[in-house]
Amino acid sequence: MNLVNILFHRLWEMATEFIKLLPQMAIALLVLVATWAIVRFSRRLAERMLSQTDTRGTLVNLGETLIGVAIWIVGILIAMSIVVPSVTPANILAVLGLGSVAVGFAFKDIFENFLAGILIMLRKPMRIGDMIECQDVAGRVENISLRDTHLRHLSNELVVVPNSFLFKNPVKILTDETQRRYSVTVGVGYDVDLDAAAAVIEKAVRSVEGIDADKRIDVFATEFGDSSMNFTVRWWAGSKPIEMHRTRDGVVRAVKRALDEAGMEIPFPYRTLTFKEALPLTRAKETGDHARPAGDEDDKRE
Template identity: 30%
Template sequence: MMLLQQEPLFDPQQYISPLVSAVTTVVLFIVVFAVIYLLGKYFLTRAVERTLEHRGFDETLISLAVSTTVVITGVGAVALAATVAGFGVVLAAFATLAGALALAVGFAAQDLIANFVAGVFIIQDEPFSVGDWIEWSGNSGVVREIQLRVTKLDTFDNERITVPNSDLANAAVINNVANDRRRVSVGFGIGYEDDIAQARDAIIDEGSRIGGVLDDPEPTAPVTELGDSAVVLSGRIWIDPDESSYGAVRAQFVEAVKERFDAEGLDMPYPNTELSGGIEVTNVGAGEEATGD
């Protein structure tokens, strides 16, 4: 009988070469990734941080830019390491998937991204800062916190408003305390028979007596309107918004002038309508009764 020679079912030698190749590829990928990531992170983040600090950017934006640089460095390190290690096909598939995912996320989060970008510009351009009294789109409040996505404000009724940054970035924002001087203007009406010079002196004198009112520019009260029922003088005083409250000074101004006008007999007329002509009254009931007889 012939003995048939059979090959062993398991030959370890045939798996050694592929295993060594796989281990070498993985090690090469890890080494290249570590080197590129660590060196890139060290040099790029320091360069970005120093550049932004030199240009006077806000600390929040610098921190954001550094974090973004770290992420970009990591992605770049993965791409370069995969290319060097021979993972080109996997890398291409990953890039396609990542692109499709980024597009989907971009459509889904476009409002969030818009608020985020607007927050970056608000922090950098500084149209207002914490503590400022601002007005926008018929709203007003005192800024309490500026975040990358929203800005938080307090109203004068002590209500908290959270506003998306895109709303503020796209609106005309009035910063009432941005400058070192703020004018307080109040219209005071007097009768056509009253003395304009007397009223002007009363307005200017009372305005200058209010605490916090600046001497330069000095208070004025020009005639600004000839209304239907009154001659209107605009009382104008100036304050430092950092030192005095606009609302409080305006309230004092209005009350002081009203009391002064009352004391000096100056009329503050309100709108009224005068009807002229005649009215004929007919007794309809009596007429119907006479006709029936």
Template identity: 35%
Template sequence: MDINDATQLLTNKLTRWGHELIRLLPNIVLAAVLLVLGFFIAKLIRRLAGRLIAKVSHNATLNNLFASFIYIVFIGITLFTVLSVLSLDKAVTSILAGAGILGLALAFAFQDIAANFMSGIFISFRKPIKVGDIVLIKGFMGKVAEVNLRDTVINTFTGPIVIIPNKDVFQNPIENFTRSNKRRFDLNIGVSYGDDLDKVKQVTLDAVKDIEDISKTQPTTLFFTSFGDSSINLSVRMWIESAELKIYKKVGSEAIMRIKKAYDENDIMIPYPIRTLDFGMKGGKTLQDMGLGAVLGNDEEEGSNNFQSHA
């Protein structure tokens, strides 16, 4: 191929491209206008969506996420519209197919992250817990320090910070002590069989009625629960006007001190456990076999002699 043929070929190519450019010029102008207009509308919709979502959810991270998601969706619609105007339908089809395959692969690879993420969204809308609540989740009790889209952070009362994935928070029972701002303290006590139970009940209730943080609207109750081995068992139930652990423990400690003092002043006995040892039971050894029979026999004989001498 000489220089003339090369020049002619290049000229033909440029001429053809020029004709195609002139033919597509209106579409290019329209695509540019749609692209600029689409970006402008997407920003406007993101702003409006952020305001609307803020009325439903007070989680700033979640609000920004939803607003950004809506913005990306409208940008995607704008880009696909522009490609269609430019007659690049095959490119649009290829992009959609690639996006579908990529989304499927990511869904399998990050399914745990996706589950925690969706659980965080549901938690943000349902609001079963919020920062500052005293909760018990999966055996961990403490104050909620942070609720984000992936996990929930709890400052436990024993010191450690526990990070629980939102999937576990969403799928497990949540004990929220702050919602009602009340906690019940149950104190189990045993009194002697020889004590007057009516007196025990009155003395016990009088001992705890003036504790500072006990509820004034929900009265303290006392129930006798069972006949124990060496005591009659009762349960005192006190409602506390706070969910704070420090107050809960303080009320319990003060109740124990007051009840013990009141029992001592009124001759009410909290008996020690009584155990009976039977050495002659079937399969065991008798006292005689253990050599204790002779000792006991000598003691009985000595006691009898002493009795006779005193007589």
């Protein structure tokens, strides 16, 4: 019976304390609602101000996020101080400082990607819509968040890449400029005049639609191949992958057509076989219009 009374009195005291805290909790709730409204207004104001500058879209999103996080931290600290007056912002920050070590070890990868995302947005020239390559990952950048980056493969698969991976490894941005240089290797026969072949190849490349004829078109004789003299042919065109494929296809077709018309051979690999001993050659005997194997003659005599 005494145990029941003790539990009853304890619950009554807790209910009484809770009722006393209701006004303070209501005020804290109003503070949180006001914080939410201030965050929305601040993010819209920041977006409007930053959009009028040359700031990239990823940096605009970063600025909005950081502003929102800072305001929420202040609002939550104020609300906690209202509900529990003995807990001051200094005490809360001290507790957070002690707990940050354990949290840092537990969520190391998350914080690493978070910081890498901020640094990518601040330092990297990577933009939404760029085609990039990083080790064995390639695709078009669709979104850069604080934790990961979304890449869309040319075959339409979506790859979610941790920001720390992109930050630690070299990233090739294929569309950083509107144009880039491409090359193919063209081989001609050893009996072909190289100066005449180079002139034919350059003229053919200049006729291809989509290349920049105002920039240099290089035709360099580069090596003595197994069965051909090889040229490296280089030209400039748009940096998008589809422009690379279109111009490369056009160059290969145009060069092949021009060399054929000029009577210049594009040789395929030749192979010469040598033997240590001479091979015996026999002539098949013919019966009528068709040759018969030697075994047939033996069977006939039997």
